[in-house]
Amino acid sequence: MISNRLERCIYHNVMLFLAFMATVFTVFIVVFIIGYVLIRAIPHVSWELLSTKPSYINETIGLLPDILNTVYIVFATLVFVLPLGVGAAVYLSEYAKNIKVKRTIEYAIESLAGIPSIIYGLVGMLIFCQYMSLKTSLLAGALTLTIMNLPTIIRTTQESLDSVPISYREGAFGLGANKWYTIRTVVLPCCIDGIVTGCILAVGRMLGESAALLFTAGFAHKLNGFIDALSSSGSTMTVALYVYAKEQGRFDVAFVIAAIMLLMSLMINYTAGYLSKRIQRKRLVK
C-alpha cells in the first residue's frame, strides 16, 4: 500500500517535471528567436535604411519601397476582401436556405483556408498575371491575397452574425422592416467588432505571406506611388527578406526586416486579443 502511494507520488512529480520542462523549452525558443533577431538587427538599424530606396550608384540599401509596398498590398487586399467576404458571409448566414448547398459552400471555404500558400501563388500567377495580363504586379499579389484571406473574413463575419440574437431581427421585422434593412441597420452594426478582428487576423496573414507573393507581386525595390505601385512589380517585406538573405547574402538587412516584422506581428496579436476580449465583455453585458 505504502509503496503504491510512493510510486504514485514519484509518477506525479516526474510528469509534473516533464510538463514544466516542456513549457520552459517553449518559452526558451520564443525568447531565443526574438532575442536573436533583435540582437542581430539592432546594430544595423538606421534611419537611412528605413527611409530610403536602394541605390546601385551609391551602393546603399534602403527598405522604404518594401515597407510601402507592404502597406499598399495590405490596403489593396482589404479593399477587395472586405466587401467580398462580408457579402458572402451575409448571404450564407442570412439568406442561403438550402442547407446542403450551404454546407457544401462552407466546406469549400474551410478547405480554401487549408491550401498551402505556394499553390495560391502558382494559380494566382497563371490566372492574374498571365491570363488576366496583370503581369507581375502588386495588384496581382493583392488579388491572390484576397482569395487566400477570404475564408478568414467569411468565417469571423459569420460567427459574429450568428451571435446576434434572433430577438433583434424579430424586433426589426415586427416594426415592418424588410430583411436587408434589418441586416444593414440592426445586425451588421452588432458585428463590426467581429469583422474588425477578422481583418486584423487577415492583415497578420498578409504581412507574413511570402510564397504566394514571390510568384505574383515580384521582387522590385522601386519607390512608387500607390497607383503606380499597383501596376508594377514590387517586393513586400517578407519577399525582400528572402531576396536580401538568399540572393544577396545581406543578412544584416534581412535581420532588420525580420525585427520589423516581429514587432508588427506582436502588435497585431495584441490588438486582436484586446479586441476579442472587449467583444466578449460586451456580449456578457447583453
Next chain:
Amino acid sequence: MNSLISVRNFNLYYGDNHALHNINMDIMEHEITALIGPSGCGKSTFLRCLNRMNDLIENVRLDGSIVYKGQELVNSKVNVSALRKSVGMVFQKPNPFAMSIYDNIAYGPRIHGVKNRSALDEIVESSLKKAAIFDEVKDRLKSSALGLSGGQQQRLCIARALAVEPEVLLMDEPTSALDPISTGKIEELTCELKKKYSIVIVTHNMQQALRISDKTAFFLLGDLVEMDSTDNIFTKPKDKRCEDYVTGRFG
C-alpha cells in the same frame, strides 16, 4: 363594438405536425384579449399569425382565414411591412436594439420614411410618454438602450412599437422576464393603452389575464377550447378542461 380581426376555420401545420386546429375567434376593438393555456398549446404561434411573423419560419402551412380590416392575411399577398406597422408586436424578452434610446424609438418611423428631425423628436417623445417611460429616460435619450433595466427595456420596446402608430398591439408574454413591480407597471400601461389600441396578449400568468383582460381564450394542444369574457372564463367556464386549468388543477 366591432370585430377587428376575425379568424375562421384557421389551421396551421409545422411540416406534418398539425399545430393549430380549426380556430374561430373574433378580436374586438379597444379590448384586451388574453390568450392562455399551457406551454406548447399554440397560443404564441397563433399570435404570430396575426402579423405574419410566422413567415420567418420555414415549413409552415396555413389554411382557413384571418381577416383584418377587410384584408385576408392567410396565404395572401399582403404588404407585410404595412401590416406589421398596423399590427405591432412586443416580445417575451425585452429586445431593444444595441443603439441609443432615441434611435430605438425612431427606428420604426425611419423604416416607414419619416426623416424630418423635428417630426422624429416629436414621435420619440410622445411614444415614450405613451409607454410611461419618458420621465425616466428623458435626460439620456442618446445613451444606449442596453443600459436600462429589464422593465424599462420592455416599456421601451412598447414605446418602439407605438412609434409606428399601430392599431393592434400583440404582446407575447411581455412580463414573463420581469419582476413583480415592473410587471405591475406594464399591466397598468396595458390597461391605459386599450383606450387607443386593441391588444392581444399571450400570458402564462392567469392572475394577469384576470387583472387586465376583457376576453380570455383558453388554448389546449392546438385547440381553442373556450373563449368568453374574462369573468365568465374564470368564474363559470363551460368546458371541464378550462375549469381545471384556471382553477390550477393542471397546467
